[in-house]
Amino acid sequence: MLGLYDWEFPGAVYHLTSRGNGRQKIFFTDTDRELFLGTLAHVVSRYGSVTRRLTKLEKGTAV
16 A cells, blocks of 8 residues: 555665564464565566565564
C-alpha cells in the first residue's frame, strides 16, 4: 500500500525489514527460512533488484 511519502527513485537504496507481530518469531523452522529466501531470490531475479546484504534474525529479517 502506497502512502503519502512513498516514492521510488532510480538507483536508490531501500532498506527492507520483515518482523513478527509483537517481536514474535517469523521463522519457526529451517523450512520457513528456506521458503523466505527462495521467495526473495525469485523477486530479485524477476525484478532485477540487487540484494547487498541480508541479515537473518530469529525474530525477523533485514535486507
